[in-house]
Structure formats: C-alpha cells, structure tokens
Amino acid sequence: MITKEKIAEAYQLIQDEICSGLELTDGSAKFQEELWQRDGGGGGRTRIIQGGSIIEKGGVNFSAVHGKLPETVKKALGVAEDDFFATGVSIVIHPNHPWVPIIHMNIRYFEMTGESDKDLRWFGGGIDLTPHYVIEEDARFFHAKLKQTCDQFQSEFYVKFKKWADDYFYIKHRQETRGVGGIFYDRLTPYSTGLEWEEIFEFSKSVGRTFLPAYTELVQKNRIKSFTEEQKLWQFQRRSRYVEFNLVYDAGTRFGLETNGRIESILMSLPPQANWVYDFTAKEGSEEEKTLKMLKKDINWLS
Amino acid sequence: MITKEKIAEAYQLIQDEICSGLELTDGSAKFQEELWQRDGGGGGRTRIIQGGSIIEKGGVNFSAVHGKLPETVKKALGVAEDDFFATGVSIVIHPNHPWVPIIHMNIRYFEMTGESDKDLRWFGGGIDLTPHYVIEEDARFFHAKLKQTCDQFQSEFYVKFKKWADDYFYIKHRQETRGVGGIFYDRLTPYSTGLEWEEIFEFSKSVGRTFLPAYTELVQKNRIKSFTEEQKLWQFQRRSRYVEFNLVYDAGTRFGLETNGRIESILMSLPPQANWVYDFTAKEGSEEEKTLKMLKKDINWLS
Numbered sequence: 001m002i003t004k005e006k007i008a009e010a011y012q013l014i015q016d017e018i019c020s021g022l023e024l025t026d027g028s029a030k031f032q033e034e035l036w037q038r039d040g041g042g043g044g045r046t047r048i049i050q051g052g053s054i055i056e057k058g059g060v061n062f063s064a065v066h067g068k069l070p071e072t073v074k075k076a077l078g079v080a081e082d083d084f085f086a087t088g089v090s091i092v093i094h095p096n097h098p099w100v101p102i103i104h105m106n107i108r109y110f111e112m113t114g115e116s117d118k119d120l121r122w123f124g125g126g127i128d129l130t131p132h133y134v135i136e137e138d139a140r141f142f143h144a145k146l147k148q149t150c151d152q153f154q155s156e157f158y159v160k161f162k163k164w165a166d167d168y169f170y171i172k173h174r175q176e177t178r179g180v181g182g183i184f185y186d187r188l189t190p191y192s193t194g195l196e197w198e199e200i201f202e203f204s205k206s207v208g209r210t211f212l213p214a215y216t217e218l219v220q221k222n223r224i225k226s227f228t229e230e231q232k233l234w235q236f237q238r239r240s241r242y243v244e245f246n247l248v249y250d251a252g253t254r255f256g257l258e259t260n261g262r263i264e265s266i267l268m269s270l271p272p273q274a275n276w277v278y279d280f281t282a283k284e285g286s287e288e289e290k291t292l293k294m295l296k297k298d299i300n301w302l303s
Numbered sequence: 304m305i306t307k308e309k310i311a312e313a314y315q316l317i318q319d320e321i322c323s324g325l326e327l328t329d330g331s332a333k334f335q336e337e338l339w340q341r342d343g344g345g346g347g348r349t350r351i352i353q354g355g356s357i358i359e360k361g362g363v364n365f366s367a368v369h370g371k372l373p374e375t376v377k378k379a380l381g382v383a384e385d386d387f388f389a390t391g392v393s394i395v396i397h398p399n400h401p402w403v404p405i406i407h408m409n410i411r412y413f414e415m416t417g418e419s420d421k422d423l424r425w426f427g428g429g430i431d432l433t434p435h436y437v438i439e440e441d442a443r444f445f446h447a448k449l450k451q452t453c454d455q456f457q458s459e460f461y462v463k464f465k466k467w468a469d470d471y472f473y474i475k476h477r478q479e480t481r482g483v484g485g486i487f488y489d490r491l492t493p494y495s496t497g498l499e500w501e502e503i504f505e506f507s508k509s510v511g512r513t514f515l516p517a518y519t520e521l522v523q524k525n526r527i528k529s530f531t532e533e534q535k536l537w538q539f540q541r542r543s544r545y546v547e548f549n550l551v552y553d554a555g556t557r558f559g560l561e562t563n564g565r566i567e568s569i570l571m572s573l574p575p576q577a578n579w580v581y582d583f584t585a586k587e588g589s590e591e592e593k594t595l596k597m598l599k600k601d602i603n604w605l606s
Contacts, residue, residue, distance in 0.1 A: 034582075048581050048582075050581060057579075057581065059581075172560075173560040173563075173566050174566065236576070240573070243546060243550070243577075244550060244570075247546070247547060247550035247551050248550050248551075248557075248560060254551075257475075257476040257551060260476075263476050263477065264581060264582045267547075267579065268581055270543070270579040271579060272578060272579060272580070273539070273576065273577070273578045273579075274546075274576070274577055274578075274579075275575060275576045275577075276360075276570065276573040276574060276575060276576075276577075277575070278351050278353060278360065278362075278567060278571055279337075279351075279567045
C-alpha cells in the first residue's frame with residue numbers, strides 16, 4: 001500500500017535529481033534552497049536558480065502540506081471532508097535564450113480524510129513546453145517523449161492528456177495556446193484509469209523523470225544558436241503571455257493566491273522580464289508569425 | 304434631463320482635452336487613434352501614446368457600448384434587465400522616468416433597461432496614483448486636489464471615496480496597496496448620494512477634469528530629477544505589481560477579459576516592461592524600503 005509519506009519521499013528524490021541535472025546542464029548557476037513551514041501544517045523546499053549561463057530564472061519546488069480544508073474549497077469540490085494532505089513538485093524554467101523554450105512541470109498528490117469512508121485521493125500533474133519560437137521538430141520530439149512515458153501505462157493516456165493540456169494551457173482572451181502543449185491530467189484514481197494505485201504512482205514518477213532528458217535535449221540543441229536583439233524583444237513579449245496565463249487562468253496560481261500560499265514560491269513562475277507592446281503585429285512570413293500560427297489547439301505533432 | 308447621449312458626448316470632450324494636454328506635457332509623442340466597433344453594439348476610440356519624452360506607454364480610451372446583458376452579469380447584479388448601455392473614459396499612463404508616477408483614471412456611466420420600471424443606472428469612477436517611489440509631498444498634493452473636487456459636491460465624498468480606493472486598489476497577496484490611492488466610487492445615484500442626477504454627472508466630469516492639472520504638476524516637478532540604473536530596475540519591479548493587480552484583481556480588466564472585450568484596449572494598462580525578481584528585499588533605510596512602508600491602507604495624507 002502506498003502511503004502519503006512514501007509519495008512525498010519519492011517526490012523529494014525527483015526534486016533532487018532534477019536540480020542536480022539542471023545545474024549540470026546550466027554549467028554555471030546553482031540552486032538556492034529555502035525551507036519553509038506552513039502555518040496550518042507542513043512545509044516545503046523552494047529551490048531557485050538565477051542568472052545562469054542558460055537559465056535566467058527557474059524554480060524547482062517541493063511541498064508537502066496538510067491541514068483543514070477551507071470552506072470555499074470544500075464547496076468547490078462538493079465534499080464534507082475536513083482534512084487534506086497535498087504534496088507535489090512544481091517547476092518553471094525561464095531561459096535567457098530566445099531559442100530555448102520555457103518549460104513547466106508539475107506532479108502532485110492530494111488526499112482528503114474525514115467523516116465519510118470514501119477514498120478521496122488522486123494524482124494530478126503535467127508537463128508543457130512554451131517555445132518563444134515554435135520549432136516543429138522540437139515540438140515533435142517533446143510530444144514523442146511524453147507519449148513514450150504515457151504508453152508504458154495506458155494506451156489512451158497520451159491522446160487524452162494531450163487534449164487536456166491543449167484545453168488547460170489556453171489563453172482564452174488571446175485565442176492562443178500558451179505554447180505547444182504537452183500533457184495535463186488530474187484526479188487520476190483506479191476508478192478513472194483502470195490502473196492500480198501503485199501503477200498511477202509509478203506513472204506520476206515517470207512523468208517527473210521525463211522532464212530532465214526532454215528539456216536537456218532541447219536546451220543543448222538550441223543554446224548554440226545565435227540570436228538578434230529583435231528576437232530577444234520577441235522573447236520578452238512571449239513571456240508577457242506567460243504572465244497573463246498564470247495570473248488570469250492557472251488554477252494552481254490562483255488557488256495559491258486565494259489561500260495565502262507562500263507568495264514568492266507561487267510567483268516564482270513569473271519571468272524575470274516581460275514586455276507588453278501595444279497591438280503588435282508580426283510581419284508576414286516572419287518567424288514570429290509562423291510561431292503565432294502554431295499556437296493553436298488540436299495540432300497533432302506526431303502525425 | 305441628462306441622456307446617455309449627452310453623457311457620452313461629454314466624456315468624448317474630456318478625452319479630447321486630456322489627450323491634447325498630455326501631448327503638450329510630453330512635448331514629443333502624439334496619440335494614435337483607433338476607432339473600433341463592438342459586435343454586439345457600440346464602439347470606441349482607443350488612443351495610445353508611446354515612446355514619448357516622458358510617457359513611455361499610455362492610453363486614453365473612450366467607449367460607448369450597448370447590447371444584451373450576459374446571463375453571468377445579470378446573475379452577479381441580481382437583475383432581470385436585458386439591455387445595457389455603458390460609456391466611459393479610461394486612462395493609464397506609464398512614464399519612462401522612475402520618479403514620475405503611474406496614474407490611472409476612469410469615469411463611467413452604466414444603465415440597464417428592460418421589463419421592470421426601476422431606474423437602474425449609475426455613475427462610477429476613480430483616480431489613483433502609483434508612484435514607483437512614494438514622495439509624501441506629492442501624495443499630499445494629489446489627495447488635496449481630489450478632496451477639492453469632491454468637496455464641491457458633497458462633504459462626505461472625499462473620505463468615503465478615499466477609503467473605497469484604499470480597499471479597491473489593494474494587492475491582497477502582497478499585502479500592499481497599488482500606490483498611494485486616490486478616490487474610487489461606484490453606483491452613484493440620487494438615492495446613494497442625496498444629489499440630483501445632474502449634480503452627479505457634474506461630479507463625474509469634474510473628476511475627469513481633475514486628472515490633467517494634477518498629473519501635469521507631478522510630471523513637471525519630477526521629470527527634471529536624475530536617476531540611477533538601480534532606480535530604473537526598481538521601477539520595473541513596481542510595474543510588475545501593477546500587472547499583478549490588474550490581471551488578478553481589477554474588476555474592469557477581468558470583466559473585459561471574460562466578456563470578450565477589445566483585448567488591446569483592455570490590456571493597454573499593462574506596462575511596456577515589468578520585472579519579477581525572486582524574493583527581493585529592500586535595503587534597510589533605502590528609498591525602496593521607505594516606499595514599501597507607505598504602501599498601506601488608511602494613511603491620512605492630509606493630516
């Protein structure tokens with residue numbers, strides 16, 4: 001039987017592996033760790049890396065918190081349970097190089113306990129890629145990696161979770177996706193997946209372990225490219241869309257802000273610099289226009 | 304009897320006056336106008352000024368729109384009326400100079416008509432100042448100007464609307480106010496104010512006409528100051544808080560995003576550049592620390 005302690009422990013290991021791997025890839029910057037305690041129970045290890053040779057600002061955060069469920073959340077979830085436990089690893093990396101993509105990953109486990117004897121617990125998570133310039137070959141490579149991970153567990157996972165990511169990482173007011181998507185999933189249980197708890201746990205860890213090889217490959221491939229001042233400005237503009245998504249739509253961010261989470265850990269996802277240019281129009285035939293055309297839902301990158 | 308046409312006309316005049324005045328103050332940049340039509344009815348005049356000698360990015364927008372009330376809004380307002388009309392002028396100015404404050408102003412009129420014979424209409428609005436560095440003398444000057452305007456109409460307006468602004472322009476997750484506040488008011492009617500409709504309309508116009516002399520004074524006084532690279536970076540950080548407020552809390556912005564408003568007009572309020580620095584701590588005794596200490600509710604600037 002998997003316990004919440006075991007899950008939290010496995011997630012911490014994954015955090016360690018990813019931090020070591022990212023430091024190696026960056027080659028210059030090191031993570032700074034802050035341990036924090038939550039007033040209501042539990043705490044976390046926030047790890048921030050800044051000013052690297054390729055990573056301008058990034059966070060790889062672990063937390064395991066528990067306590068009483070706020071009334072608003074109970075209402076939203078439609079449950080009577082009083083106590084919750086949540087653990088997860090959350091990553092956002094903003095590279096300094098416009099040809100290297102932004103990446104986000106999250107794996108998490110949530111459970112509620114209380115009066116009823118229902119088994120209210122599930123896994124959630126996802127990885128998605130936000131290139132400043134969409135490179136089709138890279139998007140294919142990224143999605144193939146994710147499909148490989150998914151296929152080891154359930155033949156339907158990739159298609160289902162890829163669509164879920166398209167719908168979730170969508171900037172409605174811009175009518176564009178945040179990037180080229182990836183996978184997103186929530187409330188995975190034996191009931192919703194047909195898998196045993198142990199298998200879902202393994203899947204969650206596999207998603208966590210897909211992050212490093214996938215991202216390292218994309219960093220190494222693109223960091224050697226040269227770029228112009230104009231491309232740098234485009235990067236700042238794309239980052240402003242990332243800000244819009246995270247502050248307006250991202251459920252985790254909004255949940256954190258509303259429940260007095262640790263602000264600096266929650267908002268580490270925001271870029272070091274973002275620019276808003278009024279009514280920018282990409283030149284016809286430009287790389288920027290090409291990118292905007294590919295920020296759409298339902299692109300089958302593996303066809 | 305004041306009609307909605309008359310109100311819209313007066314607001315357009317105020318937009319014209321303010322645009323002329325800001326061009327004079329800036330001395331270099333000119334407004335670019337875009338006329339737009341709303342699918343459901345009405346339209347607007349978006350006027351953007353960029354790359355000026357003092358205004359880096361600013362918008363002075365007029366709109367007068369009408370149509371069917373979305374079900375969600377009807378529910379939120381608790382009304383059965385089907386048709387609405389809304390007109391207003393909205394301004395946000397981001398100066399390029401860290402010692403010159405950001406300013407925002409809005410005057411608006413809203414009415415609903417439908418089956419009931421209730422008089423469902425009201426005026427709303429406000430002005431607030433967001434200095435990157437709080438200068439007490441300037442905050443006093445600004446609040447005195449607003450009090451002067453308020454006092455011409457109702458002795459209680461200033462105190463009431465000043466408090467309303469403190470509560471409204473508040474970044475809860477940062478536990479700081481957006482700036483030094485100003486005035487904010489909504490749903491002004493004869494019933495809520497004891498004034499005639501004509502007087503409330505005059506008040507709305509007076510608020511609009513307070514903007515230019517108040518801001519011009521603050522621009523001229525501070526634009527001659529020199530500044531350092533460090534102060535410029537602080538300006539970018541303060542602007543990131545402005546982004547957080549507008550995307551997370553501002554009712555007008557969120558309403559616009561949810562109702563498919565004209566995105567570029569709504570988001571013209573976002574700064575040309577904003578920076579997020581992880582866990583920034585102001586040096587003890589610094590100007591930055593002094594500013595953070597004054598970003599609090601309930602400061603009586605006129606005492």
